[in-house]
Amino acid sequence: MFKRLVAVEALNLAPGANEEFAKRAEEFICYDDIPSSEEEVIRRAKDADGILVTLTTQITENIIEHCPKLRYIGMCCSLYDENSASVDIRCAKKHGIVVYGVSDYGDAGVGEYVVSQLASLLHGFNGKRWGEQKLELTGFPVGIIGMGATGKVVARSLKFFGADVSYYSRSHKPEIEAEGIAYLSLEELLEKNICICTCLNKFVTILNEDEFKTFGNHRILFNTGLTPASDINALKNWLAHKDNYYFCDSDMALGDPSLKEFENVSCFGGYSGGSYQAIQRLTKKTVENIDRFF
Numbered sequence: 001m002f003k004r005l006v007a008v009e010a011l012n013l014a015p016g017a018n019e020e021f022a023k024r025a026e027e028f029i030c031y032d033d034i035p036s037s038e039e040e041v042i043r044r045a046k047d048a049d050g051i052l053v054t055l056t057t058q059i060t061e062n063i064i065e066h067c068p069k070l071r072y073i074g075m076c077c078s079l080y081d082e083n084s085a086s087v088d089i090r091c092a093k094k095h096g097i098v099v100y101g102v103s104d105y106g107d108a109g110v111g112e113y114v115v116s117q118l119a120s121l122l123h124g125f126n127g128k129r130w131g132e133q134k135l136e137l138t139g140f141p142v143g144i145i146g147m148g149a150t151g152k153v154v155a156r157s158l159k160f161f162g163a164d165v166s167y168y169s170r171s172h173k174p175e176i177e178a179e180g181i182a183y184l185s186l187e188e189l190l191e192k193n194i195c196i197c198t199c200l201n202k203f204v205t206i207l208n209e210d211e212f213k214t215f216g217n218h219r220i221l222f223n224t225g226l227t228p229a230s231d232i233n234a235l236k237n238w239l240a241h242k243d244n245y246y247f248c249d250s251d252m253a254l255g256d257p258s259l260k261e262f263e264n265v266s267c268f269g270g271y272s273g274g275s276y277q278a279i280q281r282l283t284k285k286t287v288e289n290i291d292r293f294f
Helices: 018-022 040-047 061-065 089-094 107-123 151-159 188-193 209-215 232-239 257-261 276-293
Strands: 002-007 024-032 050-053 072-078 098-102 141-145 162-167 195-198 219-222 245-249 266-268
Touching: 002 018, 018 024, 018 276, 040 061, 040 089, 061 089, 072 276, 089 107, 098 276, 107 151, 107 219, 107 276, 141 151, 141 188, 151 162, 188 209, 209 232, 209 266, 232 257, 257 266
Parallel strands: 002 024, 002 050, 050 072, 072 098, 141 162, 141 195, 195 219, 219 245, 245 266
Antiparallel strands: none
């Protein structure tokens, strides 16, 4: 049991989550806003032996250094790797602090988002149509960049509807290739496919001017990551061709608010992985992580 467990910011979890946290601490404190500075985070967390955070607030080396009692950081969000985490994992390890994140909770919604938006564009359901004729997903060439948990869900969702799916990632995924989803080099993937979905970790930029030239025009691009996967200026140049279409769900993934001025950009301003079911899974796994720590 924690002596003092603090949710240093609003966590966006299911009702009843705070009651579960309170059962696991002598004292549980929950803040329902976003701290405005590192100093405010330190003020909230300095006497805690456990804290809970989302991806909104960065837990830096400075914060960790000022919280000497801290022994657990629970990320109520995905933890992909050390480089993209909102917590300084290396510093936490150096101080013997355990950091747990949550995986595989919102990917189903992301897969549904890609399928629904792409099908709508190909058929013209919402007034915009990619081609001269209505098209099904059947046989439509789609490339996935990044084959982590989200990439696998997106690839399998599109494959289920008959799309011609291929992928590129840093390493081969034999289980995906066994399902008939071919591995291609990045250049081959961009040349082959009409639609590309980037499913990458935060702060990974993979599409620059050269990649967009290879990809060409009259194409469709989805970004399912939490931050832009494209160089913004290169993306804007590509979007200047009105027959190119770009989709992402959140403003954070969009990266530049001025992109909303493009008629061929779709960003609904939410998070496609934030369904009721996803929040329930996220809450359950966050609580389970605390129990795993003990």
